[in-house]
Amino acid sequence: MSAPGDLTPSTLERIRHDLVGLKMPRALEALDQVVRRLEHGEIGALEAIDMLLAEELTLRENSRIKTALRMGRLATIKTLSGFDFSFQPSLDRDRILTLAQLGFIGRCEVVHFLGPPGTGKSHLAIALGVEAVKAGRSVYFCTLADLLGQLARAEREGRLTERIRFFCRPALLIVDEIGYLPVVPGGGNLFFQLVNARYERGAMVLTSNRGFAEWGEVFGDPVVATALLDRLLHHALVIQIEGSSYRLRQHADLMPEHVRSKATITPPTPAPLRRPRGRPPKNDHITATT
Ligand code: ADP
Ligand code: MG
Secondary structure (H helix, E strand, O other): OOOHHHOOHHHHHHHHHHHHHOOOHHHHHHHHHHHHHHHOOOOOHHHHHHHHHHHHHHHHHHHHHHHHHHHOOOOOOOOOOOOOHHHOOOOOHHHHHHHOOOHHHHOOOEEEEEOOOOOOHHHHHHHHHHHHHHOOOOEEEEEHHHHHHHHHHHHHOOOHHHHHHHHHOOOEEEEEEEOOOOOOOOHHHHHHHHHHHHOOOOEEEEEEOOOHHHHHHHOOOHHHHHHHHHHHOOOEEEEEOOOOOOOOHHHHHHOOHHHHOOOOOOOOOOHHHHOOOOOOOOOOOOOOOO
């Protein structure tokens, strides 16, 4: 091993040249400072190598994560550390932290976040997506309306199979906002084709402000809803948030009682789907937008 004194200008020049050739811009940037510390005897040669490599690796890792978040359409970044669990006591923090270890992705499970608007469903879904991206898993985020729009367009253009294959590629597909907007005719069918294609092959995180019993109305077709839920509840975790809106927390005194109160959602039993059509939904007051 060479002594620090061996770092002659020509050796340094060669290292600089090599770092450029190896496309290691961050290590190149840090080189002078690392050499200075080496010369002052603050660090040893091995530590100097370690520091340069760590700098470069951090840069690469950050840019990989940035690209993966952009490709996965995770534009608004939400994190688990930014989630205030004390605001939602109905949520089991440990359960969420276990989910963040991402075992559900390997097991190709479906995670459902159910709850009224503003209770953190999208936040938690995105936070799990961000964790997955950090862990090197591929993720794609979309709203149901966006997903159905893309599938409907692909169908019109004769590219449906290709588009379904696209949505099958990510290890984790997040579909946000099931139930906020009415599903266009044929939309349930398209969603079923995708869900069926991903079934037991890829994990999903779904968020909805409507109970499963209402999916017949959400998708405008109880038969399709039953078939969807059959797949989506098979290897599934259902996380129900029964709380008030975080968005409205500073204005709680201005809100009408039915919005302020802890709205709940019909429990996850597919059976009520068979109830006669036309009966008013149990939670029809939960119609606010996100
Ligand atoms: P939902 O999807 O259930 O309608 P969101 O996840 O979009 O609600 O939450 C609404 C806003 O409030 C977002 O900006 C989100 O980051 C924030 N938020 C919600 N719940 C919490 C919480 N418990 N801690 C911190 N921020 C929260
Ligand atoms: Mg939302």
